[in-house]
Amino acid sequence: xxIRETNLALVExxxxxxxxxxxxxxxxxxxxTYTKKGEVxxxxxxxxxxxxxxxxxxxATRLDFGLLSxxxxxxxxxxxxxxxxx
Amino acid sequence: xxxxxHRSDLGERRARVRTLxxxxxxxxxxxxxxxxxxxxxxxxxxADASSDADTPSSDGGSDxxxxxxxxxxxxxxxxxxxxxxxxxxxxxxxxxxxxxxxEQADGGVTWGPxxxxxxxxxxxxxxxxxxxxxxxxxxxxxIEEQRCDLRFSAWLFVVESTGLNSRILAVETATxxxxxWRYARRTSRSSRTxx
Numbered sequence: 001x002x003i004r005e006t007n008l009a010l011v012e013x014x015x016x017x018x019x020x021x022x023x024x025x026x027x028x029x030x031x032x033t034y035t036k037k038g039e040v041x042x043x044x045x046x047x048x049x050x051x052x053x054x055x056x057x058x059x060a061t062r063l064d065f066g067l068l069s070x071x072x073x074x075x076x077x078x079x080x081x082x083x084x085x086x
Numbered sequence: 087x088x089x090x091x092h093r094s095d096l097g098e099r100r101a102r103v104r105t106l107x108x109x110x111x112x113x114x115x116x117x118x119x120x121x122x123x124x125x126x127x128x129x130x131x132x133a134d135a136s137s138d139a140d141t142p143s144s145d146g147g148s149d150x151x152x153x154x155x156x157x158x159x160x161x162x163x164x165x166x167x168x169x170x171x172x173x174x175x176x177x178x179x180x181x182x183x184x185x186x187x188x189e190q191a192d193g194g195v196t197w198g199p200x201x202x203x204x205x206x207x208x209x210x211x212x213x214x215x216x217x218x219x220x221x222x223x224x225x226x227x228x229i230e231e232q233r234c235d236l237r238f239s240a241w242l243f244v245v246e247s248t249g250l251n252s253r254i255l256a257v258e259t260a261t262x263x264x265x266x267w268r269y270a271r272r273t274s275r276s277s278r279t280x281x
Contacts, residue, residue, distance in 0.1 A: 001253065001254055001255035001256070002251050002252060002253045002254065003244065003247050003249055003251070003252040003254060004249060004250075004251060005249040006249065008254075011253075022244065023244075024244045024245070024246070024247060025243075025244070025245065026243065027202070027204040027205075027241050027242070027243045028241070028242050028243070028244075029239070029240075029241055029242075030238075030239065030240050030241070030242045031237070031238075031239045032237070032238045032239070032255060033235060033236065033237045033238075034235065034236040034237075034257055035235040035236075036232070036234075036235060044242075057259075058259035058260045059229075059231075059232040059259060059260055060229050060232045060236045060257050060258065060259055060260075061228070061229050061232075061258045061259060061260050062226060062227065062228050062229055062257070062258040063226065063227050063229065063236070063238060063255070063256070063257050063258075064224045064225065064226040064227075064255070064256045065224060065225060065226075065238070065240070065254060065255050065256075066195060066213075066215040066222070066223050066224030066225055066254065067215040067216070067217035067222050067223050067224065067252065067253075067254060068222055068224050068253040068254065068255075068256055069217075069222055069251075069252065069253045070217040070218055070219055070221065070222065070248075070252045071219060071250050071251050071252070072219050072248055072250045073218065073219065073247075073248030073250065074216075074217070074218040074219075074246065074248070075215075075216070075217050075218070075244075075246060075247045075248065075252045076214070076215070076216050076244075076245040076246040076247075077214075077215050077242065077243060077244050077245060077247070077254065078200060078202065078212045078213065078214055078215075078241075078242070078243035078245065079212065079213045079215065079240050079241070079242060079243075080174065080175060080200065080204060080207065080209075080211075080212035080213065080240065080241040080243075081172075081173075081174045081175075081207070081209075081239075081240060081241050082171075082172070082173045082174075082175075082238070082239070082240040083170065083171070083172045083173075083237075083238070083239045083240070084169075084170070084171045084172075084227060084236075084237070084238050085168050085169070085170045085171075085234060085235075085236065085237040085238075086168065086169050086229050086232050086233065086234060086235075086236045086237075
């Protein structure tokens with residue numbers, strides 16, 4: 001999942017598979033799911049859900065969140081009240 | 087002699103059939119455990135429908151538990167339990183580990199009072215991730231076994247972003263390298279390298 005301009009995007013192998021609008025300067029409720037069937041959903045603050053059926057499937061082995069990479073410039077984000085179910 | 091052999095073969099076949107019949111419940115149980123049988127009844131579009139019903143950790147900090155998946159509409163059921171980790175980052179002694187694996191370089195992850203208080207939040211602490219080109223900070227979790235549909239929910243506040251492909255969430259899977267989120271599969275913490 002990447003911040004791409006003014007959107008939050010689901011990215012698979014460098015290709016944007018779905019995206020939802022991202023508003024800065026405001027707390028947003030983020031929900032990400034990855035089903036055993038290979039379906040990925042992304043919902044941000046009640047926005048329309050981006051639904052993606054991945055081209056390849058497999059069970060999850062690790063999840064990371066934070067600022068995993070920042071190609072250019074500087075980013076600053078907050079996370080709170082995290083819940084992970086698997 | 088022929089008759090004896092025939093009887094012997096017949097006996098062996100019956101023994102094999104009995105063995106298969108005896109093993110059948112185990113086979114069915116194994117299929118159910120790995121989700122081979124019935125499709126998930128819940129739509130992923132409704133995956134967050136039950137999130138409001140979840141009770142945050144009462145004592146602050148992180149909370150790891152085993153939960154019955156059938157209790158939640160968003161997690162389709164097998165007989166095993168889902169792993170659930172909640173963390174509101176509260177508590178004066180909060181530490182990332184051992185709930186999360188921590189990695190950072192130059193940039194940073196800091197924990198402390200949020201400079202942007204969230205309306206309705208009972209706590210005052212949050213995690214701050216700050217990064218720039220070549221720097222990163224993240225928390226991670228190794229998933230020993232994905233028993234249920236994976237679901238990650240959080241409150242996110244983007245203070246500042248260049249909007250240039252900054253990655254904030256990644257899921258690794260077991261099917262191959264650099265999929266689905268362009269991460270190389272890593273076998274141990276010590277051997278990991280950032281792409």
